[in-house]
Amino acid sequence: MLGEASHGTHEFYTWRAAISRRLIEEKGFSFVAVEGDWPDCDRVDRSVRRRSDAPDDPRDALATFERWPTWMWANEEIVDFTRWLYTHNGSVDEPARVGFHGLDVYSLWESLREILIWLREHDPEQVPAALAAYRCFQPYEENAQEYALATRLVPTNCENEVVDLLVGLRERAAAESDGRFGVWQNAEVVAGAERYYRTMARGGRESWNVRDQHMDDTLDRLLRRYGPGAKAVVWAHNTHVGDARATDMADAGEINIGQLARERYGPDQVVLIGFGTHHGTVVAGDAWGAPMEVMPVPPSRRHSLEEVLHGAAPAQALFVFPRDERLDLLTDELDHRAIGVVYHPERESWGNYVPTVLGERYDAFCWIDESQAVRPLRLRPTSLAEPETYPSGV
Template sequence: MHRYGDEVGAIGRALHGPGDLDVLLDRARGARVVLIGEASHGTHEFYEWRAALTRRLIAELGFSFVAVEGDWPDCARVDAAIRGAVRPRAALVEYERWPTWMWANEETVDFAEWLRAYNARHDNAVGFHGLDVYSLWESMREILVWLREHEPDLVPVALRAYHCFEPYGEDPNAYAYATRFVPHSCEDQVVRMLIELRGADLGVWQNAEVVAGAEHYYRAMIEGGARSWNVRDRHMDATLGRLLDHYGRHARAVVWAHNTHVGDGRATDQSRHGEVTLGELARDRFGAGEVVLVGLGTHRGTVVAGRAWGAPMEVMGVPPARPGSIEDVLHAEAPPEALFVFPPLGERPDLLVDEVPHRAIGVVYKPERDRWANYTPSALGDRYDAFVWIDETRALRPLHPLHIDTREPETYPSGV
């Protein structure tokens, strides 16, 4: 038996259905922002439970919009769909930038259809928006289309920025390397465009902020280290603040992102590496009492991922968790599906304050390296306010074709 066995039973409860989330709804009742994580971008149960919690936050507590770790232009199509323009599947299948499965999946279709039906019955539509920074060229094109229709006098300033990026053939690496080895960047043109568009329609203004953030991100990326990570999470934090301002004084937001963004980085080695996280920034911006951070995790199963950046998506086996990890502890001591809502004040059990390895699976995943490559030391009770546990999980259902390979990787060391 793990030394944390009694503590797991004291703070956890079994999950059988959405009704068992009541205690988490009570914690979120006074919050302005609830950030819900996932230990991978390719797991059915993470999307399923995250959607179940979000539906209750919207229907029972009046949350205003969902903001996700996705690109603004792609999510704008989904936002239009849930307001009645087209069916959500048609909008989601248009996600073309790798990793497409992150949002182009049946689980997101199901949730978006629920949102569409909800909006049809209510006057104040719930929105769906992207927080991320990657869509430089897509956002530039969206800006030009909008300006030609609404503000033709401003087209030249946007075109100057667009033409500056044009030689790089929509290849962010080419632009990043150019800024490193040649004294040239498009920063000045982007800043001038941003100044001209500030205060414009939310969509075009946010696309301009994306272009500015992406330009900064790709320049930072080539330098390595924590800087590019921080550019991205600070951009997501600023976008979240902008959306809350747009929706009004009493707006409340649900955020969907990976655990590594949702969790407070100060409770992990991310902080020691100089990285800030969206969850940490949200606590600082709104106050810890206004923010609820929810992590998710699993012991074993299958997941959709790629073996390298841009590689074909596959269904891969997720091996049993590393001995001594939080996932190993919960596998031994917790119900197969469980909810943990952590005490906000007072004495906490060792399980919540000790630094324990905690698994994170990215869109690039190599199961054979799982035991030594995918764990972050974490003080669970400081990283999150609550944790959803699913012992065995399965891959989500992408809208686009995938490769199936669920062979269990060899244990390491061999034969153990």
Template structure:
């Protein structure tokens, strides 16, 4: 195992050496609301793009919202000149995950980088998640109305099937227990038509195809959610892994992707108690599909600090205190052993016990109650199997949300709000 004190971007050099030949690099976060994680992720991703030639960034966000950001950072027709304007249009709660000053700074850098390059060489920014059913449906209507009016009927059939549930789309899952209420046939028909059109058209068709995949994934997600258990979580992470693979194919031979998501999605589920509960995640799926040598999983964590989160689902975000990690946890051991900031690259015969043994590892979602620290907010983990590398920040501070429209989003499944 290699340990490098982290104080400047050049201190990522040992990690860059580890990821230099990887096709996929996933960079996690222990919370969605810590400035330090976003800043470190930005610094590392800039180097992956500039020095290693990565092709796109895929994030734990909705495809339509992120597509507006993508159009801005790549200078596409109709895209905002200022990426922050696209980020401020994010509506689904919690908006602060992507509509924040830290992401805006990275996107401004990315646009400047891209504007110095020909269009085929520009680096994209894409959403991997499954929640944007209505927004994706509208995007499909907009596309088909201009490019393939003959396929509008398939889109209208799918829309009419979901329409009775309105914004309470989770109620579709309840209704879908009865076969007559299911929208599977309509969604499959829509997906088939947009996939066929994407085969002959350009980037706009690919985006429409992905929106159709979101609609199909959302239909499966809400049906699985009613059954409880790991089903809806697995539908969601499988959808994100499938989207990542479509992007790699779309960007062509030699394409390489960076993924930004919570540790619970990035770190291999097989090295945690998630596996015993029947759960998988995008980090595990990427290793299985592409091979461990082609995928590098990087976790982040801290001992204490402040974080942006909400006390309950849909509530306004607020800065909260993150207390010192509990005794016996990964974070407590790193607090005792590591400098204030460090990069750990796992591997070799000299792995200490806290890397190979099962220890509690903190995970904070968009909903957080610090009083749960005594019994919740931790995932039993073999750190060196869950990640290829880990970035340590002893103390973190809350990120800086942008002013944004807010609307209650779909409830996310266990681990809560990640």
């Protein structure tokens, strides 16, 4: 699992791409799974795996990303990596081609539409269940906040319709084709999103846990789908990748995919790698749905992990943490910078940091003292959608 301290830093993307290329070429890794939506990433997956119904250039698939923040995956750094993946897959047999998949939970309406399109052509008997779920959500006009609010005001929701749809698709998916797996996964997204929005409306920390549990379950389904010996590279924010038990997230009752993977597979089968920077620039917005900007990343605040490394480490470094040594840097709790898609550099003195025991949160750490902003594709988002992990957006 390869983290990032922001969703808008060039070096985090290029370093993860370089590591992933070596894992694929030298260690036979099976797929890359990212903190992105399943339907959007499925179009990229079809392109990089050279499907006949997909564009030859993955850039064309990335150009269809519409959900804010589009720059998170629709950027030149991802174009470079997915083009490399397309070329790599051209040199191997089709069953050995490396996939690109989304783990996240937000694409409720997009996934419902994908389900209906697929079922009408391939499994008409299941269409009534899908239509029932779609019609239940239809009054909310693709506004997740309105649905979430409605579930608080009246004792009705779409949970039963979603469960009926999911059960029917799950029963038929186990031994079927890629198309069947994709429609099942879209149903899992619908189920996860419906639960996420209901819990988000109630407030508190549970919606974060619903989201990371969904990502963990999706990763496990993919590993089982790829078969015995499958290995995955995960790209997500440090707040998802780094073990939550080594941060103040645990005090708040929050879990994440790094912790869940260690618990599910064992710590010897999981490598968690964090990323950090001291100063530079980043792409972010100053409010949810705001235009993206190249913002300054000011020098880190006093006594933070980043200040310690700025004073003591090389300009670029990889730290691999020994399990049998107890170094102060690995066992002391230090503030560790976390920048979301909504960012206010002027709040560095009191926000944007997660107290962290570095050697317990990660197995290794990539350090870039001075970093620069990612290079977004010039797209126009069509929907603000829900306030994802508001206000930080990680």
